[in-house]
Amino acid sequence: MPITRDEVAHLARLSRLALSDEELDHLAPQLGQIIEAVAQVQEVAADGIPPTSHATGLTNVFREDEPAPCLTPEEALSGAPAVEMQRFKVPRILVEE
Amino acid sequence: MDELITMTAADLSAAMAAGEVSAAEVTTAHLDRIAAVDDRVKAFLHVAGDDALAQAREVDARRKAGEPLGPLAGVPVAVKDLFTTVGMPTTCGSKILQGWRPPYESTITRRLRDAGAVLIGKTNMDEFAMGSSTENSGFGPSHNPWDLDKVPGGSSGGSSAAVAAYEAPLALGTDTGGSIRQPAAVCGVVGTKPTYGGSSRYGVVAFASSLDTPGPLGRTVLDAALLHEVMSGHDPMDSTSINAPVPPVVEAARHADVAGLRIGVVSEFSGDGYQPGVMTRFTEAVDLLEALGAKVTEISCPHFKYALPAYYLIAPSEASSNLARFDGMRYGLRAGTGSAEEVMALTRAAGFGAEVKRRIILGTYALSSGYYDAYYGKAQQVRTLIIRDFDAAFGQVDVLISPVTPTTAFPLGERVDDPMAMYLADLCTIPTDLAGNAAISVPCGLADEDGLPAGLQVMAPPLADDRLYRVAAAVEAALEQRWGHPLLAEAKGLAR
Numbered sequence: 001m002p003i004t005r006d007e008v009a010h011l012a013r014l015s016r017l018a019l020s021d022e023e024l025d026h027l028a029p030q031l032g033q034i035i036e037a038v039a040q041v042q043e044v045a046a047d048g049i050p051p052t053s054h055a056t057g058l059t060n061v062f063r064e065d066e067p068a069p070c071l072t073p074e075e076a077l078s079g080a081p082a083v084e085m086q087r088f089k090v091p092r093i094l095v096e097e
Numbered sequence: 098m099d100e101l102i103t104m105t106a107a108d109l110s111a112a113m114a115a116g117e118v119s120a121a122e123v124t125t126a127h128l129d130r131i132a133a134v135d136d137r138v139k140a141f142l143h144v145a146g147d148d149a150l151a152q153a154r155e156v157d158a159r160r161k162a163g164e165p166l167g168p169l170a171g172v173p174v175a176v177k178d179l180f181t182t183v184g185m186p187t188t189c190g191s192k193i194l195q196g197w198r199p200p201y202e203s204t205i206t207r208r209l210r211d212a213g214a215v216l217i218g219k220t221n222m223d224e225f226a227m228g229s230s231t232e233n234s235g236f237g238p239s240h241n242p243w244d245l246d247k248v249p250g251g252s253s254g255g256s257s258a259a260v261a262a263y264e265a266p267l268a269l270g271t272d273t274g275g276s277i278r279q280p281a282a283v284c285g286v287v288g289t290k291p292t293y294g295g296s297s298r299y300g301v302v303a304f305a306s307s308l309d310t311p312g313p314l315g316r317t318v319l320d321a322a323l324l325h326e327v328m329s330g331h332d333p334m335d336s337t338s339i340n341a342p343v344p345p346v347v348e349a350a351r352h353a354d355v356a357g358l359r360i361g362v363v364s365e366f367s368g369d370g371y372q373p374g375v376m377t378r379f380t381e382a383v384d385l386l387e388a389l390g391a392k393v394t395e396i397s398c399p400h401f402k403y404a405l406p407a408y409y410l411i412a413p414s415e416a417s418s419n420l421a422r423f424d425g426m427r428y429g430l431r432a433g434t435g436s437a438e439e440v441m442a443l444t445r446a447a448g449f450g451a452e453v454k455r456r457i458i459l460g461t462y463a464l465s466s467g468y469y470d471a472y473y474g475k476a477q478q479v480r481t482l483i484i485r486d487f488d489a490a491f492g493q494v495d496v497l498i499s500p501v502t503p504t505t506a507f508p509l510g511e512r513v514d515d516p517m518a519m520y521l522a523d524l525c526t527i528p529t530d531l532a533g534n535a536a537i538s539v540p541c542g543l544a545d546e547d548g549l550p551a552g553l554q555v556m557a558p559p560l561a562d563d564r565l566y567r568v569a570a571a572v573e574a575a576l577e578q579r580w581g582h583p584l585l586a587e588a589k590g591l592a593r
Contacts, residue, residue, distance in 0.1 A: 003462070011458045011465075015417065016424070018433075018442035019454070027455060030516055034459060037517055038406040041475045044482065051477030052484060054307035054337065055533025055559070056294045061336040075200040079428030090426050091437045 002035045003028065101126035106172045106266040106320040113160070113171045120160075120171030124153035124215050127173045131218070131264045134591055139239045140249075140259035142178050143186050143219040149173070156213045168323050168347075170213030175265035177256050178219040179226060180206050180311075181300040189302050190222040190234040190252075193423050193430045193448025203300025204335065205269065205311055205328045212327045217265055220255030224450045225420065226276055226304045228252050229502075229522035232513045233452040240509070241284060243549055243588045247506035250280030250522070256314050257284040262591060267324045268314040273305050274408050275502070275526025277312045278538035282501035282552025285540045285584050287321045287569065288314040290526075292559045293533035294339035297332035305415035306337070308408075308530045316585060318539060318570045322350035325562070341560060349563035353570035356390030360568070361494035365401045366525045372504040374544025378551040379500045382541040385575055386498075386568070396494060398486040403479045404528040409520060410463045410476035411531070416453075417460025423448065455516060484532045491558045496568055499525045501538040501552035529556050537565035539572055540584045550584060 005028040012019045019027070073086050082089035101109070101123055112118045128146060135141055145152075156171040176182060179189045181199035188194045206216060223233035231239045231254035239255045241247040242262040249258035253270030257280035260268050270277040272290035281288025289312045296311040303309060313324035329343040362383055367376060387393045425431035425444030433443030449457070463472040490497055502522050512519040529536040534557060541553040553572060557564040577583055 007462075008458060011461045012454075013442075015457045015461045016421075016438065016442045016445055017449070017454055017457065018439075018446040020446075023451075023454070027451075027458065030455060031459060031462070033517060034409065034455070035462070038409045038459075038463075038472065038476075040406040041403055041410065041479050042471060044400065044403055044475070044479055046475060046478035046482065049478040049481050051474060052480040052531075053477060054293075055480075055484065055531070056337055056339060058294070058337060058339075063333045071200050078200050079197050081425060081429070081431035088427050091435065091440045093437045095436045 002039070003032050099126045099130065102130045102263040104266070105317050106169065106315060106323055109172055109266060110168050110170070120153035120156040120215065121150060123171055124149050124173055124217065127217055127265055134262055135264060137240060137245055137591065138242055138258050138262045138264070139237060140220055140255045140262060140264055141175070141218045142188060142221050142236055142255070145185060145216060145218050148184060149215050149217045152215045156215070159213065167212045167327065169209065169327050171215060172267060173215045173217040173265045174209055174324065175218055175220050175256055175259040175268040176206060176216055177222055177253050177268070177270050179222065179271060179302040180269060181302070182206050182216065182219065185219055187219065187302070190224040190236060191448060192235040193444070195430065197429055201300060204297035204332045206300070208328055220259055220268060222255055223252035224453050225302070225416070226252040226271055226273055227416070227452050227456055229279055229519050230512065231255060232509065233450055235450055238509055241506045242590045243285065243506065244590045246509055247549065248283070248509055250283040250506065252276040253314065254280045257281050257286055257288065260284070260286045260314050260316055261585060261588065266316060267320055269311060269328070270314050271301060271309055271311045272530065273308045274412060274530050275523035277314060278526050278536060278552065278554060279502045279522055281314055281538040283506040283550060285550030285588065286314055286316055287318050287537065287539050288312065289321050289325055289537045289565060290529060290535060291325060291329060291562055292339070292535045294337050295343070295560070295562065296329050297335045297338050299332055299334035303419040305412040306419060307415060308412060316583065318566055318573045319350040322346040322566050339560070344560055344562040346563050346566045349566035350570045352567055353574045355386055355568055355571045358391045358496070358568065359494040360386055360391045360393045361396035361490055361497045362393060363401065363497050363499045364395050364397045366499040370503050370521065371500065372544060372546065374546045375500050375504060375551040378542040378544065379553060382553045382572060383498065385572065389571055389575060394494065396490045396497060398490055398528070400479060400482040400486050401528045404483055404531055405520065405524055407476040407479040408527045408531060410472050411480065413456040413460035414463045414473050415460070417457045417464065420453070420457055452516070480531045483528050487532045487534060487558070496564050497556040499554045501525060501554040505544045505547055505549035505551060525554060534559045535562040535565055537569050539569035541572065541576065542584070543587065
């Protein structure tokens with residue numbers, strides 16, 4: 001098994017996913033199976049082969065920096081779960097220890 | 098069946114231009130069809146109804162005023178539910194975006210609206226385009242119009258089902274690992290993955306940004322080409338958009354001639370795991386192309402067998418980063434109470450389905466320090482080797498061909514909790530996505546075992562999308578002559 005349940009729990013914390021015990025039990029063996037399969041890429045002799053991050057080869061694409069109409073505050077906030085004084089209202093970020 | 102719903106987009110366009118039928122009548126016929134069958138097909142997450150009729154009436158008014166109108170004016174188009182559309186919800190098939198109304202319009206739907214196309218509704222999909230069956234949708238699966246107990250493919254399965262069920266003549270999809278071609282193949286319709294960068298991603302909710310490619314689905318090769326042409330072209334709002342002319346796809350679709358064309362059969366895409374009936378129809382298509390004057394050879398692409406594992410590192414890695422934006426703060430679902438971090442974790446746990454969670458964790462793993470070089474880094478090198486395989490092949494032939502997917506439509510439920518089995522559906526389509534070139538799926542008959550459609554995949558170099566249409570149109574014309582009717586005329590799933 002290339003990945004343990006504890007490792008999956010750690011990755012879930014890093015990914016901000018509050019997984020239940022049942023989900024962890026279910027996911028860990030599935031992820032093990034997937035990782036075993038994708039590890040096949042390690043068989044490929046690729047020394048000195050440059051990596052490809054995207055296929056177009058485009059770099060440093062610029063456009064003119066021209067002022068243009070943009071969303072109104074009302075539009076930008078239209079999907080927000082909570083709004084106060086024309087701002088996104090979010091839960092506490094800093095927690096007192 | 099109402100005649101209007103079985104007509105092609107090209108014929109509808111001509112009939113409307115000639116004043117034989119109005120756009121409002123065409124839209125009404127399709128809305129009626131949706132009302133009659135979509136409780137069984139479940140292709141749509143949102144039907145535009147009165148809004149679609151208003152769009153159609155506007156086209157009729159523009160036509161009456163003598164405005165010049167393009168080939169899609171008044172033609173209904175179903176839109177995969179990951180294009181942002183003002184005035185319609187956009188969910189990506191996810192509970193985390195349920196009820197979200199985007200404040201801005203995607204470039205492609207904007208172009209379609211400007212061309213007078215009628216956006217008739219939003220189609221179902223695997224959540225965030227992750228899947229091959231629509232079973233990963235947060236709102237239940239769509240059903241294959243050939244057999245309602247089978248999957249319609251995915252992730253653009255709502256779009257392929259809508260087109261196959263005559264609910265719309267055209268649909269938009271996106272292809273990241275095969276998400277247009279595989280559903281097109283298993284529903285017996287045409288679907289194209291354009292060259293990466295040929296169609297804008299602005300307003301297309303991101304799954305794997307280096308792979309996501311919007312493209313058309315239709316019942317005929319020409320119809321797909323008409324949509325391809327209107328949706329494509331450079332977009333300054335997408336920095337990966339290619340600033341080059343749109344390949345002449347419509348002209349190519351009208352030029353069904355493969356005489357002298359060099360065609361390579363990919364030798365890696367056959368053998369174990371390939372359904373015999375799919376391979377029989379594929380082999381017949383190869384013979385047909387040869388009979389039509391193409392020069393067919395076999396070509397080996399030795400790294401294609403590593404495309405699937407490389408894809409399942411690259412796509413989840415990009416997804417784990419892209420989906421970080423769904424944090425319950427600015428739009429979409431917010432669940433639970435506590436600190437911002439707790440609310441984020443509870444929101445994402447409640448809003449994402451199992452496959453999305455699997456892929457976020459897999460991507461986070463592949464990008465972790467210590468594993469990065471062995472997984473993500475190596476997959477990126479494999480991506481280079483796959484591009485080199487294509488380059489070598491396209492030095493010898495004009496296009497490559499293969500089956501689209503190893504099997505016909507599989508039963509609903511069969512692979513839903515077996516991720517590796519589900520992933521195999523994209524075995525033949527993934528190399529094209531990794532390399533960023535273009536490919537099409539065109540129906541090539543029914544498998545003997547189950548009477549379900551099989552597709553022929555044609556692959557072309559970047560920006561040679563027109564070659565796809567030339568080959569697909571030739572195959573379509575020759576096969577329809579042999580069958581005496583379009584393949585879809587044999588679909589019986591909705592006759593029950």
